[in-house]
Amino acid sequence: xxxxxxxxxxxxxxxxxxxxxxxxxxxxxxxxxxxxxxxxxxxxxxxxxxxxxxxxxxxxxxxxxxxxxxxxxxxxxxxxxxxxxxxxxxxxxxxxxxxxxxxxxxxxxxxxxxxxxxxxxxxxxxxxxxxxxxxxxxxxxxxxxxxxxxxxxxxxxxxxxxxxxxxxxxxxxxxxxxxxxxxxxxxxxxxxxxxxxxxxxx
Amino acid sequence: xxxxxxxxxxxxxxxxxxxxxxxxxxxxxxxxxxxxxxxxxxxxxxxxxxxxxxxxxxxxxxxxxxxxxxxxxxxxxxxxxxxxxxxxxxxxxxxxxxxxxxxxxxxxxxxxxxxxxxxxxxxxxxxxxxxxxxxxxxxxxxxxxxxxxxxxxxxxxxxxxxxxxxxxxxxxxxxxxxxxxxxxxxxxxxxxxxxxxxxxxxxxxxxxxxxxxxxxxxxxxxxxxxxxxxxxxxxxxxxxxxxxxxxxxxxxxxxxxxxxxxxxxxxxxxxxxxxxxxxxxxxxxxxxxxxxxxxxxxxxxxxxxxxxxxxxxxxxxxxxxxxxxxxxxxxxxxxxxxxxxxxx
Ligand SMILES: Nc1ncnc2c1ncn2[C@@H]1O[C@H](COP(=O)(O)OP(=O)(O)OP(=O)(O)O)[C@@H](O)[C@H]1O
Numbered sequence: 128x129x130x131x132x133x134x135x136x137x138x139x140x141x142x143x144x145x146x147x148x149x150x151x152x153x154x155x156x157x158x159x160x161x162x163x164x165x166x167x168x169x170x171x172x173x174x175x176x177x178x179x180x181x182x183x184x185x186x187x188x189x190x191x192x193x194x195x196x197x198x199x200x201x202x203x204x205x206x207x208x209x210x211x212x213x214x215x216x217x218x219x220x221x222x223x224x225x226x227x228x229x230x231x232x233x234x235x236x237x238x239x240x241x242x243x244x245x246x247x248x249x250x251x252x253x254x255x256x257x258x259x260x261x262x263x264x265x266x267x268x269x270x271x272x273x274x275x276x277x278x279x280x281x282x283x284x285x286x287x288x289x290x291x292x293x294x295x296x297x298x299x300x301x302x303x304x305x306x307x308x309x310x311x312x313x314x315x316x317x318x319x320x321x322x323x324x325x326x327x328x329x
Numbered sequence: 330x331x332x333x334x335x336x337x338x339x340x341x342x343x344x345x346x347x348x349x350x351x352x353x354x355x356x357x358x359x360x361x362x363x364x365x366x367x368x369x370x371x372x373x374x375x376x377x378x379x380x381x382x383x384x385x386x387x388x389x390x391x392x393x394x395x396x397x398x399x400x401x402x403x404x405x406x407x408x409x410x411x412x413x414x415x416x417x418x419x420x421x422x423x424x425x426x427x428x429x430x431x432x433x434x435x436x437x438x439x440x441x442x443x444x445x446x447x448x449x450x451x452x453x454x455x456x457x458x459x460x461x462x463x464x465x466x467x468x469x470x471x472x473x474x475x476x477x478x479x480x481x482x483x484x485x486x487x488x489x490x491x492x493x494x495x496x497x498x499x500x501x502x503x504x505x506x507x508x509x510x511x512x513x514x515x516x517x518x519x520x521x522x523x524x525x526x527x528x529x530x531x532x533x534x535x536x537x538x539x540x541x542x543x544x545x546x547x548x549x550x551x552x553x554x555x556x557x558x559x560x561x562x563x564x565x566x567x568x569x570x571x572x573x574x575x576x577x578x579x580x581x582x583x584x585x586x587x588x589x590x591x592x593x594x595x596x597x598x599x600x601x602x603x604x605x606x607x608x609x610x611x612x613x614x615x616x617x618x619x620x621x622x623x624x625x626x627x628x629x630x631x632x633x634x635x636x637x638x639x640x641x642x643x644x645x646x647x648x649x650x651x652x653x654x655x656x657x658x659x660x661x662x663x664x665x666x667x668x669x670x671x672x673x
Pocket of ligand 1: 339341508598
């Protein structure tokens with residue numbers, strides 16, 4: 128078996144999983160808001176204890192998301208990779224949100240959103256191979272509604288706030304879904320910083 | 330012999346060090362972000378946090394390699410847990426926690442100021458408690474009675490700016506660039522310290538504290554007259570700042586007769602004029618004077634590793650839930666000095 132540790136602290140959810148292929152060996156998932164720095168390591172310790180094995184590779188959410196949350200997840204992933212001498216790769220938060228939606232609705236045209244803080248949403252079009260179209264944007268809910276092309280459904284935390292949109296899911300990214308990322312791009316473990324035009328930090 | 334890995338990321342230096350309990354430094358690295366922040370004339374917290382997350386893990390790998398050490402050989406991992414810029418502190422602390430978790434090592438969540446406070450003991454095995462510490466950096470200006478590891482009594486603090494901040498602001502006023510302290514010291518070498526009349530705030534006052542805001546404003550006004558050259562302004566400012574430090578330190582020395590030494594630490598302690606003046610004060614008092622070498626005065630990870638070694642020896646280890654703290658006074662019982670509400 129090859130065991131993958133998935134660390135997702137990009138958004139308000141702290142989502143951790145140990146996956147053997149599609150099998151969930153152990154997982155933790157909860158919405159904690161801002162306390163990632165203190166909560167992550169005890170949760171990881173409990174997760175690893177439960178599994179009783181050392182991961183063979185590490186997957187980490189590199190954004191877009193809260194800058195602080197991204198840095199905490201990525202710093203942890205890189206340090207664990209160093210200590211265990213295992214590879215660390217990144218994935219985009221919006222692809223992990225999209226993956227289970229496409230699994231349930233394969234023929235949808237989809238735009239993925241995620242809460243960006245200060246009332247804004249990250250948004251990006253994505254195809255069923257989890258290839259994104261264009262750069263992610265940060266817009267308010269009305270801005271997303273105006274931007275959304277006709278016939279495109281929405282998924283992701285905050286989707287329900289977008290007026291008039293057809294919403295397929297409104298859930299935080301869940302580390303347990305990471306086995307669905309097989310086709311998605313493997314990114315370097317460095318944060319993807321997306322700012323709203325007037326924002327510098329999240 | 331105990332081996333500690335130390336990590337520092339609380340301001341604009343990313344630093345990693347391996348230090349042994351016998352005071353030997355096995356390997357270390359410091360990466361300054363000066364170039365990233367220079368265009369802004371000061372440290373930009375978000376830029377600092379971004380640089381730390383990129384630089385830290387490769388630096389840890391390099392320092393381990395340079396030291397010929399595997400992570401498994403390390404006895405504990407120490408990281409700055411505050412006070413400082415919280416984004417950077419979190420990066421260093423989370424990195425340390427993850428290494429501890431993966432390698433089954435104890436964590437030492439170190440107060441950055443304790444790193445400065447104990448740093449003289451890293452280079453001077455004879456330095457015993459208690460000693461009087463003048464801690465002078467960009468964020469702090471304090472006199473502390475150091476009674477033991479984790480036992481600090483604050484005798485004085487600044488009621489407005491820290492002295493390093495005054496150096497930095499003066500450098501900005503005089504157009505000397507960033508970081509300001511070394512630039513002011515360099516410019517001052519060509520100047521006359523008596524050329525510009527400047528105030529010495531708090532000197533001679535019965536209150537123990539420091540104040541530098543008025544001095545900085547006086548520099549601004551003197552510069553605006555157009556009557557003085559930059560070197561004279563720099564030299565006169567530096568002399569006034571040193572007079573303030575010496576006067577306040579002398580007052581504290583008198584109030585702490587049990588002190589076995591006068592010790593200076595923090596970035597401003599790398600200033601040659603400051604060191605000479607304090608050495609003179611200690612000599613007059615018949616007290617030993619200890620100043621760490623300049624590289625140990627500015628932010629570095631060897632002092633964090635050393636503070637970790639001192640704490641580990643006393644069994645003072647921390648849990649993986651140790652918080653990152655933007656503020657963390659060394660003496661939590663110290664009264665707030667007037668006007669100094671936001672400074673530790
Ligand atoms: N030669 C010098 N003369 C005067 N000041 C100096 C000199 N070298 C450095 N400094 C000052 O020291 C400060 C940097 O100190 P240091 O690296 O210890 O701490 P910091 O990160 O600013 O603050 P802290 O340790 O309080 O968080 C700056 O304000 C800098 O201008």
